[in-house]
Amino acid sequence: MAERIDIADLTAPHLTDAQKQMIAAAEAVPFFLEENAVLDAARQATGLSDFGSDDFVDRMRRLIDEWNGDTRAYAVKRHFLMRYLVRYATNRLLIHDTLKKHPEIHDEQIDRPIIVVGMPRSGTTHLLNLLGADTRLRSTPLWETYEPVRNPLEPDAPGGVDPRYARCAAQWEASRTANPLAAAMHPMEPDHFHEDLELMCADFASYNFEWIARSPKWRDFYLSTDQTPHYEYMKTCLKLLQWQDVQKGLPRKRWVTKCPQHLEQLPVLKAVFPDATVAITYRDPVEVIQSAITMIAYGERNFYPHIDTQGLLDYWSDRVETLLRACVRDRDVWPESQRIDVPFEQFMADDIAVVRQVRAKAGLPETGQANREIADFIASHPRGKHGxxxxxxxxxxxxxxxxxxxxxxxxxxxxxxxxxxSR
Known part of the structure; x- marks a missing residue:
């Protein structure tokens, strides 16, 4: 039986000494996000200067302007956001450099991917992890989506570990220190399979930015803009990862990915991945919203003197409604021959049966090895092991x-x- 955790101080946090020290250290040195500082840091880290098309700069400026305008936030919040911006700008340089040197990457084919689509906190991660445990499929672990191309200027970490992996592991440990309940809410270990939209972030696109900072201006811009170019960018990144596998002597595999954003971009998803199989998860929106806003409110204790619970409720209730209305409108752009519907209760009652249904829809045969791999994953990742x-x-x-x-x-x-x- 998993330990039940009631966050009694969610709205009036009692900070740890480590959290207080982190906030105080950042407040002692005023800090604001700057476009040139982001780009210069990326150039210095890589020794590169060609970002490719400069259309991303306008999108980055929009984020910087909105985030600097958040006057409620502690300085530590802007330091946190700066790391994200520099990572994405660095990734953009490395991705573009690799594509310039190896134009054959564009010839790679992303063949019949399996894409999990659904609201945040609706079982998408669990379904992705179960499908991804099947070694016939290729997914994107967190460390690789965070940094899809290794920086050639960086040496191995101790023990010959890829520095990207080591950095992701260190970030996870730091996150657990800053947010002791992070593992219970949303585990983010380096090997944890992650959302494909992370690959769009080097193009400074996607709704992912709303999760790291409530950004209504960005939301409105994103929703008013055709996302097809950014989905094409993500697909190119998948091609790059696939090409890197081939360079290592690994076989090409079918991809399995997931992202909640796809709910409101189903026609774009279909245009960019026309031969995909999509598994759409469904859940009571209240369960989704209460989980999401509790997780965000808990994390915000490190960034704000007061938790704006009403603002979180309003923002994410509206955001989930937008996702769901788009899904209701556009779901049938995916014909039943390429779509499987996954109600949350059905999935929780028999997750293995749902995995088999998804594989059957995708034309992926049952094998004893695949079933053993999934069973091993379930045994080593019991639900609720962190509470x-x-x-x-x-x-x-x-x-x-x-x-x-x-x-x-x-x-x-x-x-x-x-x-x-009924309640």
Whole structure:
């Protein structure tokens, strides 16, 4: 039985000494994000200067302007965001340099990928990990999506470890120090399979930026912009990763990836990956929202003097509604021959059966080895091994589940196979 964790101080945090010291150290030195500082840091890290098309600069400026305008945030928040921006700019330099030197990468084919689509916190990660345990498929571990091309200027870490892997592991340990419940909320170990949209971030695109900082201006810009070029950029990055495998003597494999953003970009996803099989997960939106905003509120204790619970509730309730209305509108762009629907309760009741259904839809034969690999993954990754968070919407966010659920009547009506909770 998983330990139940009730975050009693979610809205009025009691900070650890380490958290207080981190905040104080950053506040002692005023810091704001600067475009040139980001680009110069990337150039210095790589020795490169060609970013390719400069259209990304406008998108980066939008983020910098909005994030600098967050006057509630501690300086440590901007330091945190600076690391993200520098990493993405560095990745862009390395990706573009590799593509220039090896134009044959563009000839790689991404053949019949399996793409998991669904709301955040709706079982997408678990389904991706189960499918990805099958070694016939290729997925993207966190360390590789964070840094898809190794910087040739960097030596191995101790023990001959890839410095990208070592850096990701160190970041995870630092995150667990800053947020002791991080593992219970959303494990992010280096080998953890991650979302494909991370690869778009070197193009300074995707809704991923909303997760690292609430960004309504960016949200509006993103939703008003055709995302096809950025999905094509992501596909090129998958080709690059596949090409790197071949250079190491590894076989080409079918990809299995996932991302919640695809819910509101289903036509774009279809245009860029026309031969994909998509598995769409469905869950009570209230369960999704309470999980997401509790996780974000807990992380914000390191970045803000006060937790804006009403702002989090409003932003992410609206964001999830936008995702779901787009899904209801566009789901059928994917024909049943390429789509499988995965209700959350059905998946939790028999996850192996769902994996078999997805593989069958994708034309991937059953094998004893694949089933053993998935069974081994389940045995080594028991659900709730880091504890189970207890959610209390009414206490922490001032709304009952039933009140919040009313705005999603359209979703339950569109998908009658979904069980609507009575509470």
């Amino acid at each position: 189970q968070i207890v959610y209390n919407l009414e206490r922490d966010f001032g709304i009952t589940p039933a009140q919040l659920r009313k705005r999603f009547d359209f979703y339950f009506e569109a998908y009658p196979f979904l069980r609507r909770p």
